[in-house]
Amino acid sequence: MKAVLFDAELKLANLPKPCFTGNESVIRLLKAGICNTDLEITRGYFGFKGVLGHEFVGVVEASKNTSLIGQRVVGEINSGCGHCEYCRKNLQRHCPDRTVLGILNRDGAFREYLTLPESNLHLVPDSVTDDEAVFVEPLAAACEILDQVEIEPDQRVAVLGDGKLGLLVTMVLNQSIRQLYLIGKHPEKMELARELGVETVEPGFIQKLSRSFDFVVEASGSPQGWNQALHLVKPRGTVVLKSTFHGQVAFNPAPIVVDEVTVIGSRCGRFEPALQLLRDKKVDPARLLQHSFPLGQALEAFELARQSGVLKVVLQSG
């Protein structure tokens, strides 16, 4: 079967189809999204070697749970040991012995067939299209913010960065926050936010917005994001750190103390709230779909995904 491998370089490979061994379910891929994390892996971060990809929708081909066979599913990407302090709290994504689909010790979704434990799978409602379902994983990461912090509807919230993650966060927060601002620089993405009724701010105005937001979600993926977020947040406010910028950032920690600011790192989220938003047609992430490529054209797909300003690039099986 076709697969997209990273092993010092990104390449197409012909791998054996995974067998059903009685444990993990085997899933036939329908669509899989290219995430910034995939791009970072191809730059050598994470040290991962294997099949990439962790955002997908597919059809169960084999499973211990026969009622799943033939069903369309999405899958949580972390698989824990099942008995550590994190797994016991249903926080498998922090299990020290976890595997992570296409990121850590587990081959990913950019292949015609993949495997995951049955407990990771979620049925996709019929009313949700494949193009929507492929966004469940990053949409769940956006929803994670509301599992971590309580935002009052009239508090001022800024989302820093108008990339894929920033826009998904904007869509999610726009459900409940009245004073929501997206700070970004790409005209067509800012227009999309305005169509949702969200205020947009150009980065040139950041200096003037010192200490003016109760919450700042840093989703810029840029080295400037950390200090910009600390500049924007009010005393006693909260910075939610979403983007995994890799590299050294220099800053002065004293203002965090003086202003008693809270910084919360935020990564993957539960799939249920994301599926609920899609089922209820509350968000339309498929608007972020830029282009689809067959698996066999993955190298071209990655080339497009790496370009600045490009939204979601999807690989499809067949």
Next chain:
Amino acid sequence: MKAVLFDAELKLANLPKPCFTGNESVIRLLKAGICNTDLEITRGYFGFKGVLGHEFVGVVEASKNTSLIGQRVVGEINSGCGHCEYCRKNLQRHCPDRTVLGILNRDGAFREYLTLPESNLHLVPDSVTDDEAVFVEPLAAACEILDQVEIEPDQRVAVLGDGKLGLLVTMVLNQSIRQLYLIGKHPEKMELARELGVETVEPGFIQKLSRSFDFVVEASGSPQGWNQALHLVKPRGTVVLKSTFHGQVAFNPAPIVVDEVTVIGSRCGRFEPALQLLRDKKVDPARLLQHSFPLGQALEAFELARQSGVLKVVLQSG
């Protein structure tokens, strides 16, 4: 009257005694402690010019509230505008127009007589000595941690830094935390912690303690403290940032996201819990008293306070 001024350099001055104008209470100084913030001001941080000092105990000499006259008091150091969003939540310490005793737009306590609004004053119970009462302000800052975060008794907590603030934090947390560790390097301070039943750890062991604490309180005041705290904290754990290290620190923000770590800045606290701990004889901060000097020997007192490893240096009136 004698006063200790900072204006480009630290000096003794003879200033007029403040008059009672009908507004702020006039307080005759008994004792005042030299804090690291005072030392930082003399290094040019904060840009403050005026009478230094914000940790004190004194006797009310004049006040609108005549029942206060002759009473021994300590005083909260922040005075807010009274009507902004922070003052309305009793968070005067974050009022954008606040004055701060001896730190921001308000002369401090290193003088024979000082003034503060009546609402800032707290009576000192008879059972609390002057040497204990002079610690109420920094002890309140230590208590602030428990106003900000909820720590379960069986969670592992590390205090990073065995200076005055680290030891006060250790004394406060030791009331409720069973697995408390002080990380420091001064043998006599570590011995003091051990006498309280607290585990002590040398900095050389920090590397081995990666991701092993639910809470890390950074009270080291050193540029290494930030990265050490992030190294020590567990996934989903919390770093409480207490020390105002001034200067640039370089770090990689990605682990905060991946491990969903929370960082909370923590500054001044309410005086009530600190006074309660002293009234109940639960903590004995006077053990941290290194030396007392008369106000007239303030320059010698500052010289001693600047030396590494020195604990609390106090100025006394008369």
